[in-house]
Amino acid sequence: MSHGEILTQKARYRARCTGLGHQTSLQHLQAVQGQDPVPAAASRDQACLEAAVFERLGGTADYCAHPAGVAQVRPGADHLVVELDPKLGPKLSLPEHSLLSLLPTQYTGPDEDEGDPGGIAGVRLLGIDTAGAHLGLVGTDARVTLTGPAPTQWRAIITARRAACRDGNLVPLWDAPALTPFESDSLAADHTWHEERADLAWVASGLLRRIALFHTVAKPYCVRYWQHGLGWKFELRYEHDVPMDHEALLAYLTHPVWGMPLKANREHCVCKPCDCDRGQERNCWYTLDAGGGRHDEIGIHFRRGRLDRDTGKEYGRLVGAGATPDWLAQVLPSHYQRSAA
Numbered sequence: 001m002s003h004g005e006i007l008t009q010k011a012r013y014r015a016r017c018t019g020l021g022h023q024t025s026l027q028h029l030q031a032v033q034g035q036d037p038v039p040a041a042a043s044r045d046q047a048c049l050e051a052a053v054f055e056r057l058g059g060t061a062d063y064c065a066h067p068a069g070v071a072q073v074r075p076g077a078d079h080l081v082v083e084l085d086p087k088l089g090p091k092l093s094l095p096e097h098s099l100l101s102l103l104p105t106q107y108t109g110p111d112e113d114e115g116d117p118g119g120i121a122g123v124r125l126l127g128i129d130t131a132g133a134h135l136g137l138v139g140t141d142a143r144v145t146l147t148g149p150a151p152t153q154w155r156a157i158i159t160a161r162r163a164a165c166r167d168g169n170l171v172p173l174w175d176a177p178a179l180t181p182f183e184s185d186s187l188a189a190d191h192t193w194h195e196e197r198a199d200l201a202w203v204a205s206g207l208l209r210r211i212a213l214f215h216t217v218a219k220p221y222c223v224r225y226w227q228h229g230l231g232w233k234f235e236l237r238y239e240h241d242v243p244m245d246h247e248a249l250l251a252y253l254t255h256p257v258w259g260m261p262l263k264a265n266r267e268h269c270v271c272k273p274c275d276c277d278r279g280q281e282r283n284c285w286y287t288l289d290a291g292g293g294r295h296d297e298i299g300i301h302f303r304r305g306r307l308d309r310d311t312g313k314e315y316g317r318l319v320g321a322g323a324t325p326d327w328l329a330q331v332l333p334s335h336y337q338r339s340a341a
Contacts, residue, residue, distance in 0.1 A: 040205070056101035060223060065322040070212065118170065206260040264288055
């Protein structure tokens with residue numbers, strides 16, 4: 001295979017994983033010759049910060065314009081840019097929800113038990129500019145930039161959060177130059193658990209760097225994910241007339257050269273192409289094994305609704321969240337056709 005053909009394949013892989021588009025991906029790879037199309041995080045610290053962002057994005061709490069609320073990502077070895085959708089559901093701000101879920105606080109009110117830090121211990125807001133809101137992990141070179149809103153909007157979110165902290169007996173920790181004693185105590189209280197999570201942070205980091213696959217390769221109208229032990233669980237919901245394209249999605253995630261070092265296993269699959277069972281719900285379960293046993297695997301449930309299931313409510317929330325007509329036509333074709341008629 002020629003160099004040009006390999007470069008084209010790498011650009012296609014990067015475009016599908018990141019949502020950046022083929023030409024943009026091709027130009028990037030031409031400029032950084034020899035780099036993988038989706039490079040892994042260069043350090044454990046970088047993977048840990050990206051894993052924290054993946055955990056707290058918030059785009060699966062309601063419907064967003066893109067699955068998981070991420071329009072695209074721009075991964076570099078030592079930096080990741082995450083472009084967030086504007087809305088979480090029809091009314092809430094996804095950038096606000098995501099940022100505030102990450103920034104740590106300490107409760108200093110009258111309750112005896114102060115509990116763990118709000119947000120993620122060690123995450124710091126490094127600055128806000130035209131590129132977005134820059135996050136770091138204290139004492140490290142790890143960097144993630146959240147983008148989407150204008151700088152004035154990001155600053156308004158932080159201003160409102162500081163005011164809410166004053167009213168709620170909370171101390172903002174996201175400006176502290178070093179890890180605060182409160183954060184240190186919280187991390188030390190469950191040191192083994194945090195170390196085990198850090199060892200597996202590359203999994204969540206790798207998933208976030210390929211998050212666009214859920215709208216470039218797969219076509220679910222809804223994606224939900226949550227942490228399960230040291231691993232992750234996903235549920236992808238499809239309208240009845242939309243194929244559950246799990247083979248393509250899993251092939252990209254586990255690509256033998258550029259994918260994550262995971263092995264896909266089929267647990268149960270009933271992708272019947274016909275409606276011979278009167279169009280009942282179809283369910284397929286796959287696991288991605290990270291090599292450490294069932295406690296840290298990724299479980300993915302592909303779920304296609306029954307023939308007579310009404311997804312009108314979901315369609316309305318996607319419209320309210322800003323989903324494009326093109327996406328609606330792909331993931332909820334029956335409702336889109338009725339609305340366009």
